[in-house]
Amino acid sequence: MPLTFTPIPKIPLIQPGDNLADIILTAITDAHLAIEDNDILVLAQKIVSKSEGRQVNLSSVKPSEKAVELGKQADKDPRLAELILRESREILRVRPGTVIVEHRLGFVCASAGIDHSNVNPPGEKGADTNADDWVLLLPENPDRSALEIRRRLKLLTNHRLGVMIIDSHGRAWRHGVVGTCIGLSGLPAVVDARGKPDLFGYHLRITFVAAADELAAAASLVMGEAAEGTPAVIVRGFPYPLREGSLKELLRDKKHDLFR
């Protein structure tokens, strides 16, 4: 069976308090698309964060001394540096223009995933609103966000779905960002392929497949990064059985990480 990634068009700008599941179902219907059992709904972090009111106006942030220092080292607004510190467990690398952290959610990413692009000011846009001051934090608990959206979709459609939230992450060693899972519900994040014999009866060396990240990568490609972006994608044909899953499966603990 082919694996397909279908972008859901015409999702409106999301505001704090919006019910994402309802909005996405409407967009699916309007586009004459459908969802089926075992489909996986992949959502860009931005729309989840916006619906959860994770917008922050930098004018409301008071940078600590540590943030002022980090801002200097990284050539970043000290108020943004303050938010990066608050959202991180540990600062791993700092260079002008770059701060790599272990996010409080456990993964490694740049700027704690805080985003400046595509952040519409929440609510009505007043004349004095400076959109440039708004940034967007990641969802507080993306696994929980995914679970809530999945439950609502189950209630509305009676379909058994997986739901995944993704962001674009840079990587060690390789150039360019790739779509990466930051939270999920109802699908395996990592598939255990240990002990499955190969064609010649050997046991596989490759033991764990980061299936959710493999889906996130192609879903991100379909979403696009810029103005033409569609922040939600239906995935059909995932080749493994759905089950409960969580971000933790994808995180390598620090002491087993040779590159930190």
Add this chain to the structure above:
Amino acid sequence: MPLTFTPIPKIPLIQPGDNLADIILTAITDAHLAIEDNDILVLAQKIVSKSEGRQVNLSSVKPSEKAVELGKQADKDPRLAELILRESREILRVRPGTVIVEHRLGFVCASAGIDHSNVNPPGEKGADTNADDWVLLLPENPDRSALEIRRRLKLLTNHRLGVMIIDSHGRAWRHGVVGTCIGLSGLPAVVDARGKPDLFGYHLRITFVAAADELAAAASLVMGEAAEGTPAVIVRGFPYPLREGSLKELLRDKKHDLFR
């Protein structure tokens, strides 16, 4: 348009000297599939390597002193360690069971990409053949392999395609392997999204998208890792224009890599 990944079934065991393009076209026809302009053919490293005769019997390998030492540190056969050394520019990390290298092709991976699973002995299987002794090196020059396959497919079908060769790589920070591009021809490896305004007119922070790796990830998911594996996938709906491309686009040079 949806992005689709269609596995090509019933590709036979590949032997040195086999013409992969012809074999794959036959499999496509037999499966009543088709290829179209702008499709991308994704091939597992194994079938490309096998067709190029990259099988090595460990009994033919004489380990150097350095390889004996590496074998001890890594708890690996010293003859395999010898091959890892020959295929690498630099050994980055060694732990029991694990050798992470910069491959001579420039990317970072485990065991120089040398594979023990799914390696059928080349040619007829003699009674004294110990399949366990055969390992498989990566193609000598995967960009060139992809180009040759692409040219042959163009000749046979007159379609303008991209061709990509992938392997499963582990990653810093995150658990599980993901499909990763190790060579390509006729498609962009990295897409430059700099300067494209976002929905609110900002310029994007995310500037380079590792499009080939994003495709490789989902293609790998469709291929499967074990006995059910299908080592070739047709990708349709790639959202960027095809152009010449090369692995080099995906490699972060050492001095700009904060995690090596």
